[in-house]
Amino acid sequence: MPPRSARPGHPLSAHIASVLAIDPDAGAIDFGGSWTSWGQLGTLARSVADLVGRLNPEPTPRAGILLRNTPEHVAAFLGVLLAGGTVVVINPSRGDERTRDDIAALALPVVIGTGPDLNKLVAGSASTSVVRLDAIPAEPEVIAEATEKPSAKPTSEDAPSPVAVHMLTSGTTGPPKRVELGYDMLAHSVLGEPGKRIDTPTKLSSGAAIVNAPLVHIGGIYRILQCIVAARPFALLGRFDLDEWARAVRTHRPKAVSLVPTAVRMVLHSDLTRDDLASVKVVTSGTAPLSVEDSEAFTDKFGIPVLTSYAATEFGGGVAGWSLADHKRYWADKRGSVGRASGGAQLRVVDENGTVLRPGESGLLEVKPGQLGPDVDWIRTTDLGKLDADGFLWILGRADQAIIRGGFKVIPDVVRDAIESHPAVAGASVVGRPDERLGETPAAVVELRPGATATSEEILAHLGGRLARYEVPTELVIVDTIPRTPSGKADLRAVRDQLAGAAR
Template sequence: MTAHCLSRRIADVLALEPDAPAVEYDDRWYSWRALGDLAHRVHARMGAPRQVGILLRNRPEHVAALLGVLLGGGTVVVINPSRGDDRTRADIAALRLPLIVGGPDDLAALVTPGSGTATLTITDLGAEPSVGPSENSSDAAFSGVAVRMLTSGTTGPPKRVDITYDMLARSVMGPDPDRSPSPTQPRRGVAIVNAPLVHIGGVFRILQCVTEARPFVFLPRFELDRWAAAVRKHRPAAVSLVPAALRMVLHSDLDSADLDGVRVATSGTAPLSAADADAFSEKFGIPVLTSYAATEFGGGVAGWTLPDHRMYWNAKRGSVGRASGGAQLRVVDEDGAVVQTDETGLLEVKPGQLGPEADWIRTTDIARIDADGFLYILGRADQAIIRGGFKIMPDDVRSALESHPSVRGAAVVARADERLGETPVALVELREGHSADSDELVDYLGTVLARYEIPTEIAIVDTIPRTPSGKADLTAVRRYFTEATSSVRGDHVR
């Protein structure tokens, strides 16, 4: 069987200049040869194309394992070892995979001996992987599927979405990947990757670097000091920051000299307010290009470009940009009829990653598209809070809270109410060195929101629970408000 163009591209890049630097981790550079040797060993241990679970962490050997499965035309089944041992064990048991790859501690804690699943232990790029005993008989690969990707789990338990080789190739190699020429030499400039590998953003950015033969710094997670040190050292032309990380940079002591060399910042995975984007640009002199994507789409379907930003930002601030990557966008009413320009309804998407024969995908996002094709995401229909007949969009309340100078982040959910049906409640995380109580925040919200939009309870916490992609974990936020009141809670609104 002929290898997919994505598999061929990975092989070409790994062999291009084997001794050139590929990935920096913990201030140590590893070569393309080191990355490639382990990738090929994983490929060899995998045997025929099959589903391979990987307990993914942000480490170089885990990148190699991902590449090794893709080299062999197999299916990477993403397993998040940070979800809690019991949940992860149950997930692994239900998957019944023939092979699971991971670090020794994760495999020992999470894979039950005698379960019929073989294990492949990876400890370092230079170390030989160790194969455990026994295999599960259920070893068929999902035909054409590159990655069974976990969704972010923002509103409920994460589910897996199949990302095909074609979808992934179009995302990282362009709309016609079969005709995309392999690089003839490594790219100049170093990228910084801090997105988690258990999220589509991390897989996308790693594969984008690999298919471009671009060296990259790989961070275990976003930490302000380590990220800033990497930016100062390597001076990337572009940085990617989820909204929570962007706000952390915005409200830090960093100045424009620390980000010298950065020409653009991109942001996605969650809503970013226009006010935060403007404040970032004003502080650092760097435009922020927001985008709109989903795991189900295999990547982005709308976003800002620099030319559009220069021409339209002042008039279109708050938009997530225009259709990108060959995507088509439309807004429909509840019956599926396409609405007029600037009218509100549910967003439908034909992602370019799915090819020209793709069907329209109905989202739960409330949106409008203006006459110039700019998309505005107004909230999620399945998260709307109906308080005594009034509709409240949680993102509007969250954005208002985050506009307070002392607030670093906020998360807003519905809570059942016997009289009103439901009311909004909020968790708030304050900026370091700042103080505010719930009464002050309520008074502030009274100046920017309607009275019915103001949360009936605000809890100030040290840290808002978040998913690996940086979004607020709304399931955990709801759990906070449904559990019995305890002494660890912060300030409350009546």
Template sequence: MSAHRLSRRIAHVLDLRPEADAVEYDGRWSSWAQLGDAARRVAELTTRYGGDTPQVGILLRNRPPQLAALLGVLLAGGTVVVINPSRGDDRTRADIADLALPVLIGDRDDLDALVTPAPTTTLLCLRTLAEDAVVDVAARGAVPQPRPGVAVRMLTSGTTGPPKRIDLTYDMLAHSVVGSEPAEPRHGIAIVNAPLVHIGGVFRVLQCVAEARSFALLERFELRAWADAVRRHRPRAVSLVPAALRTVLHSDLTRADLSSIRAVTSGTAPLSADDADAFTEKFGIPVLTSYAATEFGGGVAGWTLADHQRHWRAKRGSVGRASGGARLRVVDEDGTPLGPDEPGLLEVIPGQLGPGAGWLRTTDLARIDADGFLWILGRADQAIIRGGFKVMPDDVRTALEAHPAVRGATVIGRPDERLGETPVAMVELRDGATAEADELTGFLRARLARYEVPTEIAIVGAIPRTPSGKADLGAVRRFFATAPVDHG
């Protein structure tokens, strides 16, 4: 087994109380022993067919066998190469072919549908925790470039363009999830509804395992299944991406349904202060927003409960203060640091990168006040320049989502021969709600400058989203590329 600190912690927890419940999935519990036995079988197989530090592709779904595979590769000190089986069959097949990995793990349906057998790739089919993997051994092994110290090659959300892979090291993940060593399993049951193909899901699972905390694993966020898990397991804290939080906010759930919850954390995409306040007003639960990125290996800023109680009224809309040892600053385009409340580009030194790391330039426009609270003002690379006027898509989206019929919205720039670009919006309505594009346009005219009002508003059944819950802007652009251009 690996000497990495994260690997040692996983091994320790799997042996801590083997007979205790570890993971609930689809109403059934699996013990730490069942999870550990499956993980160790995967560790042995991946080392046998992939070498001492194997790169292993996993077609990840939120299911116990794939969870065991993730832990198994980490026990072996290998690299988990995240493959999203829900990105579309053709793209996933091309991704797998380009990776040319020595070992590929998935369930039977995914392997049959998405993998063209290659003489260099050994396939491990996982059906349940209890059954041995069905192994299809390669005729000759692939020899990918070794990535020493890399725990997970994570696929980014691909919000603005093609997804890319980011290397998350063992040290980065250990910094985020490994605290003091537990002597006993933790009390309380967590709920994991973030997808394992996103860093939020990987982080949450590894955090639970590192703390020896049992958890309910949901295949995806679905309101009724999530609410049932909350009622049964009574967690004190839950995590909801903004789209899921708005679904809960506008549901028929009551304070009694969520009575155990003391705080909701929310990240991965912007959440308006109005939505956060509405959630708190309805359920009596504070919403603690945060700021993170796959490139950082986790969070770098967020609200604590103490900060929320003391500062939220004055700092509402902020994503909190630097966390986890991170350093934050705002600079101009030349890289010159700016003072408190001056807007510019955000730069970060994540605590996960350890001493000696340099400043990482983001594409986020931000400001930091004198007390260290961070506001994200929008993406610099998504600003729409309409006839010389700058339109920030998040400002338009926030205004649209203030309409009582709107569940969610996303805004992009569409090329325009005369104006350069104009904003266009895609809107998803709440269940049972009705609204016309003209009504929404009138609503915006009372709240936005004329140049900020979209030239087209498309009302759709569902906004296409990435696994992290962000709008898939590539799909949105393709949608509007087929629509007529309005020179408004």
């Protein structure tokens, strides 16, 4: 029996189903050197779709997935979409207690995961069915079926687009929250605008992509969907590992790769050479700020331009970015920008009262994301930015993270950039620390490059000619590892804990 759909024939679900059937015997996912075929991926996805539909009779059946970067989790994700359901993203790496509390609060009709995660994190419930994933080609198994199921409710054809994914935000400053990504929004992002959408491929794409972003982050979800809708095989990394990533690049010779800024710095400061990255013509980078110095150093070392972008989970994807043509023409004059509006987005910068500012003036960024449709209102962000007369956007920092030191405003990203310009520094994170006299002062944790040495005093001296006196951190602690979220951003709550521990 074919899987049902909350919107029969929805372009995204129909497109996925068609791609999975193109060439079942061909390789779809290279995971650690072992291939999962399109047929194996499709078989498990359809099995998950059928189970989700049977276990949850809601028109848009919700299913929580304890997502990890493995082929079976990719299949489970696709299966819920084939069922016309909603994937509720659960991050099993947030800590057992927090994850258990999250699952209990969600009260989901269906929870899907591997045996070890389910054993640790999912308690029995009369209203929750539990589905275990084993390694492909094993079929999913219902290990606990709910005795109290939600009732089916009719839905009309003119009802709003159902939610495809309840996506977790990165949670850098507080607990992650979930953002609704609708089927129409995802289809706009990966298939194109209605009426201009890409045709369903009739054969597989040549060459494989590399997916190293975590599936619990929107970057990983989009990379997976982009590969699937293009019928493109891909190498999937369990996490970003420099040696495994380099193996995948040498094996599959992709023309483009995507790296978060932390990974850009790891590759930049590695022993890899231009020959190792010979196939790569462009690197895209997002999720967090990348300094101009790192971007240009990467290009100088490998001969590859780095195209930065600006996106947010709340926007359903990217709203600004560099194109290769813009980079060739404008980089020298626009260095440090995150590019121009993309994907039909509109951008503007306003003051605190909402007055639109002139080109070059700094203020709060507001966005109309193209993927949310033509009637969406302006969305005010917490990002400080400026636009020039050519439409290029600079992100200057987070307004809600600004540190006010005795009346002077300190932007943590500016301080972080200056610290990371030290040749021994692999990464840094800057937060505000309470001060009885000044209100707050900047404090930093610093991670050194492997084999490098530097003292806190040497790094602070390095900042003397790069920052104003009030911007220089009053505390600078060298740590083994900066705690990070799955998307590669520094976890600011954990950073504050590190600093508090160092002060004891």
